[in-house]
Amino acid sequence: MLKEVNDLDLVNDLSDYKVSFNEFDKVLGFFIDDTIVGFLDYSVIYDRMEINYIYVLEKHRKKGIGYQLLKYVIDNYSYDITLEVNVNNIVAINLYKKLDFKIVAIREKYYNGIDGYLMERRIL
Numbered sequence: 454m455l456k457e458v459n460d461l462d463l464v465n466d467l468s469d470y471k472v473s474f475n476e477f478d479k480v481l482g483f484f485i486d487d488t489i490v491g492f493l494d495y496s497v498i499y500d501r502m503e504i505n506y507i508y509v510l511e512k513h514r515k516k517g518i519g520y521q522l523l524k525y526v527i528d529n530y531s532y533d534i535t536l537e538v539n540v541n542n543i544v545a546i547n548l549y550k551k552l553d554f555k556i557v558a559i560r561e562k563y564y565n566g567i568d569g570y571l572m573e574r575r576i577l
């Protein structure tokens with residue numbers, strides 16, 4: 454089940470990625486039997502959205518959870534969405550493409566010397 458998360462310890466214990474809230478930041482969690490197994494960290498900045506990070510615990514991957522997390526924000530906000538992704542992260546790039554994100558620019562050496570893609574999903 455999808456639920457907004459306000460307790461940051463819940464998500465910060467899941468992976469190396471640490472969420473630090475600011476006034477634009479939101480976290481959506483995916484729960485199985487009240488246990489969080491994945492989350493989406495995103496910012497709503499006036500009339501656009503930025504995806505900061507998405508993560509699903511390894512043993513729960515490939516079950517559509519990442520897809521559901523992203524689909525929820527796509528369906529609930531009518532905003533253009535942008536994100537950056539490491540060019541080598543084929544799994545994440547596939548997920549974003551499946552949800553109609555397009556590569557719009559290359560961010561050179563964005564990830565410790567490795568290029569990133571800027572991807573964008575425009576309101577259809």
Ligand SMILES: CC(C)(COP(=O)(O)OP(=O)(O)OC[C@H]1O[C@@H](n2cnc3c(N)ncnc32)[C@H](O)[C@@H]1OP(=O)(O)O)[C@@H](O)C(=O)NCCC(=O)NCCS
Nearest residue numbers: 507508509514515516517518519520538544545547548551
């Ligand atoms: C990226 C991530 C969130 C995907 O979560 P997930 O719940 O496993 O993804 P889903 O099961 O919803 O898969 C949706 C789509 O993603 C792509 N995908 C997922 N796993 C994949 C894999 N192992 N190989 C290739 N494509 C894959 C596919 O397009 C898939 O659609 P399909 O099942 O119709 O083929 C997860 O792999 C993860 O947490 N990775 C580590 C963190 C990370 O890299 N985050 C992205 C930072 S930008």
